[in-house]
Amino acid sequence: MKAQKKLNIVLTVLVIILVSIISFVGVYHVEKNQMVNIIPSYKLGTNISGYRKITLEVEDKSEEIDSETVTLGEENENTVSDENITLSNEIEENSVDDSSKENNTDNYKKSAEIFKNRLKSLKVEDYSVAIDESTGKIELSIPENDQTDTILSDLVSIGKFEVTDTNTGEVLLTNSDVKNVSVDISSQYGYTVPYMNINFNLSGANKLKDISVEYNDNAVVEANTTENETTEETLNETTENTSNEVSEGISENVTSDETNAESEESNTVAKTVDIKIDDTTMLSTGFSEVVDNGTLQLTMQAASDSDALKQSLYGSYNVAAIIENDPLPIEYEITENVYVQAPIQIDNLYVVIAILIAIAIILSIVMIVKFKMKGLLMTILSIGYVAIHLLVIRYTNVVLTIDGILAIGLSYIINYCFAYMLLTKIKSKDLSRTEKIENYNKCMKKYIFILIPLTILALICCFTNWDTLYSYGMIMFWGILISLLYNLTVTNLLIRNK
């Protein structure tokens, strides 16, 4: 019986050592004449690997006006065109106006705020923004991933969302009427179709209801234009990529040809609205029923495979982020767009890791000195715990950030606390096996209560979209869960056999 118990302990220790070797060293095999580790590598976060650095500068409109003036001058050298005079006057006015400086600073700040809000809407939390208030230059850094380029393609759009009367051009709804925009997907005829729900605020919802009544499919207005202004052509006017995606997807919603034909016959056209982004018409449509829920649904580009769906979804998120935020007060352009290695020096990171290892060694020495053999056994168990934790982090693809590295250290300390608490309770040699088990159960109960607040913190961090906190939360969560299971199984087994 005693020999069996010893064998159990030896076997457990051997398994721990094996797992530790797998985790810390790896498992290698030969692939294309190279030794390749089959254990996945760590997925590094923005503050360890790198990020996309974007410089946004205010688009120089005066240059454009200047060049336009020159062109006009060349076309008709002898006559001074009216337009030329107007443009020159505009430039003079701009330079003379002193109060415009202050106004510009406000606009720069507002623009930076809008960029931040757009990034938040796109669930890009791991960003940083720096603004030069005198020039309006904005430095952005965002994580590098497969969505980055799509985000940047529309980030500097003015983002003026309007619902206008097709015939009169009267603006019926704007960005200020929008509460939020959600993007979802549905399946239709074997295609997956992303769609946007534009949810309007109270005043917007009321306006939308009135519009849906006024612009229902049966409503007509006397035609004052020629036949070439058909809805289909209006749809094809879109030029920007996002607008294209929307227009392609929503073509099915367009008023039917039959209705158009009827309208032509009676010399009237259907009363429709244009949905525009930055004065580009995305869709002209009427309403088949009264919209009283304050939500306007727009179907986006359908996708047949996962890659196309991903791109379509990313495009939809971009449009949603533009619509649900205010339009930019001034035009910006991207002047620099590069991937930059993280500022943290790899040497500094090694210092952090070395400090954490040193702390672990000191704690282990304290435990061994205080509890002798039992302390040594617990130290081996702790090494096994860290090894399993690191394996789980890699297999669950958790992003490793600086916060995440600290979370590994903290998880070790939490697990160490349990070991210390347990050894204090069972260090006496006079304790019987039953008493030891009883003490173990008491410790376990206490440990669960200690873990509750830490689990709350970890779970809340897990629900953030910000890479850094998410990494911290996930690593802490796994650390707590593994510690609990590890101590319930391996430590429990050793206590029962010792």
Place this chain on the structure above:
Amino acid sequence: MKEKILYVVLAIVFIVAIVMTAVLGLRVDLNYAEANTITFTVGKTINIDEIKEIAKNVLGNNDILVQQVEMFGDSAIIKTRQDVTDEKLTNLCTRINEKYETELTTGDFAVNHISNTKLRSVIEPYIIPIGLSTLLIVAFYAIRYKGTKKMIGLIKYWIIAEGLLYSLYAIGRVQVNEMTMPIALALYTLVIGIYTFKNEMELDLRKSKKDKDKPE
């Protein structure tokens, strides 16, 4: 009495830290600071340490940040608080040409002025998650330890720990960098863990005392 003295000392330290921040501001590292950048592409694989060494010699300052740009390993960005004069740029260009046997001109070096990152934007993302978790943890404390004493204790120790960290940065003029917020978060976690551990031990002690006092 000892506790009172300790609190007075802590209060003095915190006030000094706040005054120093108001007068001098916090000392930020180059990544968050207002600076000038020099971006260039050599066209050959470069060694960041070598570039850093050259930049230090040319710009005459140790406070330099060199980062690799793009994935090809031939571009870099040098960040410095110093003014980048034409003379310095020419010197840098010459030294890099000598090192990598290239024929770059100063026109190949893009100099930009970068504004500082507001520390508020660094702290901002932590506020809601930490605030929410503090609320929930405090609620847990109210249930587990019955009463407000432990709840207040947790918040008190948390403020003291974070306050001391802040004072270290403000009075000690330690540079605020990418490690600052992770350290503050780790400290918060440690305070929660240690304080809960302490409370559980106290609860255990009280329970066993009660059991002993019970008449058989």
